[in-house]
Amino acid sequence: MRRTQVAIIGGGPAGLLLSHLLHLDKIDSVILERQTKAYVLQRIRAGVLEPGSVKFLRDAGLGERMDREGHAHDGSWIAWQDREAFLINTKAHCGKPMTSFGQTAITEELYRVRERDGGRIVEEAENVRLFDLAGSAPKVAYEKDGETATIECDFVAGCDGFHGVSRRSIPGAAIKTFERAYPFGWLGIMSETPPVGEVIYARHERGFALASLRGPALSRYYIQCGLDTDIADWPDDRFWEELKRRFPTDIAQRIVTGPSIEKSIAPLRSFVAEPMRYGRLFLAGDAAHIVPPTGAKGLNLAISDVFYLERALAQHFRERDDRYLESYSDMALRRVWAAERFSWQLTKLLHVFPEDDDFETRIKLSEFDHLKASRSAQASVAEQYAGLPFED
Numbered sequence: 001m002r003r004t005q006v007a008i009i010g011g012g013p014a015g016l017l018l019s020h021l022l023h024l025d026k027i028d029s030v031i032l033e034r035q036t037k038a039y040v041l042q043r044i045r046a047g048v049l050e051p052g053s054v055k056f057l058r059d060a061g062l063g064e065r066m067d068r069e070g071h072a073h074d075g076s077w078i079a080w081q082d083r084e085a086f087l088i089n090t091k092a093h094c095g096k097p098m099t100s101f102g103q104t105a106i107t108e109e110l111y112r113v114r115e116r117d118g119g120r121i122v123e124e125a126e127n128v129r130l131f132d133l134a135g136s137a138p139k140v141a142y143e144k145d146g147e148t149a150t151i152e153c154d155f156v157a158g159c160d161g162f163h164g165v166s167r168r169s170i171p172g173a174a175i176k177t178f179e180r181a182y183p184f185g186w187l188g189i190m191s192e193t194p195p196v197g198e199v200i201y202a203r204h205e206r207g208f209a210l211a212s213l214r215g216p217a218l219s220r221y222y223i224q225c226g227l228d229t230d231i232a233d234w235p236d237d238r239f240w241e242e243l244k245r246r247f248p249t250d251i252a253q254r255i256v257t258g259p260s261i262e263k264s265i266a267p268l269r270s271f272v273a274e275p276m277r278y279g280r281l282f283l284a285g286d287a288a289h290i291v292p293p294t295g296a297k298g299l300n301l302a303i304s305d306v307f308y309l310e311r312a313l314a315q316h317f318r319e320r321d322d323r324y325l326e327s328y329s330d331m332a333l334r335r336v337w338a339a340e341r342f343s344w345q346l347t348k349l350l351h352v353f354p355e356d357d358d359f360e361t362r363i364k365l366s367e368f369d370h371l372k373a374s375r376s377a378q379a380s381v382a383e384q385y386a387g388l389p390f391e392d
């Protein structure tokens with residue numbers, strides 16, 4: 001394996017989806033993944049797909065399990081302490097539902113189809129290094145089983161997430177980053193219990209809470225927690241008690257508790273790297289941007305990046321036309337910044353910040369009341385939650 005057309009760094013959703021789409025366009029690629037497949041598949045991540053993501057995955061031949069196990073829902077509920085919750089009805093405003101379908105299942109499907117189609121995925125590829133990115137013949141080197149291998153390629157796709165090597169391989173003068181770290185995280189659990197049935201975001205003076213689902217017998221819940229939170233201090237009973245305190249009573253009464261099968265804490269961050277390209281290296285997914293999970297945008301942005309990048313690479317190899325490659329970063333970033341703004345706004349509204357004084361709290365309550373009363377305000381949130389259409 002000395003050469004490929006596209007070397008993909010990272011075998012998460014972005015890298016696997018890109019490899020699958022390139023295969024459909026008869027373009028050769030190889031994925032270099034630092035971890036094992038089992039490690040990648042044990043990650044518990046996002047769970048809500050925009051209508052555009054659902055259509056795109058279905059058109060790419062990845063719809064069967066999603067249509068069987070996914071849960072279409074009209075939209076998301078927003079609850080506020082001591083007030084009645086209301087529905088942001090994405091289906092009514094945008095014509096299509098949102099779909100709850102876990103990233104793990106999507107990643108499992110992507111591994112299945114890549115293995116079915118003979119895709120080349122190098123697991124446990126260590127010390128990946130990128131060379132000659134600014135030239136026309138980039139190279140990628142990695143170590144496996146004590147051997148060093150080098151792959152020549154036409155392009156490198158950096159799909160290696162926020163902590164990957166790709167973005168860090170871009171010279172500092174050629175990249176600008178934008179960042180906001182939030183003073184809290186999300187403590188999340190998965191439980192084999194019947195879910196409340198809807199996606200419900202709740203703000204309470206004790207902090208944010210979220211009810212979601214992965215299926216009729218698999219629930220996903222989160223509560224806002226301090227950055228110094230030790231998961232050992234959160235046995236299931238304490239989690240369930242705190243979760244219920246943060247929802248209005250009528251919703252809390254519907255929460256079915258049970259043993260957690262997964263429990264983890266994730267920090268919240270907004271991050272964008274510009275441009276999403278350096279020479280023959282193109283960044284996609286978390287390698288280029290991070291959103292707080294409040295808007296459920298992370299996976300959906302990875303999907304739209306990959307749509308734009310694969311279309312550009314296919315145009316290059318098929319027509320020797322680089323117009324989409326030239327416009328990739330600007331086009332992807334328009335959708336990224338729209339999602340960053342929406343996720344940041346929703347995070348500010350629904351979380352308790354240390355600096356929230358009485359005035360700020362009243363302003364946020366007034367924003368909630370306006371959103372609850374105004375159909376046009378709800379339409380605006382619904383279309384952002386559903387996501388911008390992919391650009392031609």
Ligand code: APR
Nearest residue numbers: 010012013014033034128160161164165285286298299302
């Ligand atoms: N060399 C090879 N592989 C690497 C390296 C490296 N130096 N660094 C990271 N990786 C791998 C990781 O092990 C991971 O499997 O790159 C992959 C990146 O996958 P993700 O972090 O899942 O990012 P992405 O594919 O862009 O998917 C975005 O994942 O984090 C969530 O919220 C995010 O839902 C969104 C989705």
Ligand code: PHB
Nearest residue numbers: 046047212293294295296
């Ligand atoms: C999830 O189901 O994990 C989920 C749902 C909505 C979000 C974030 C995560 O905003």
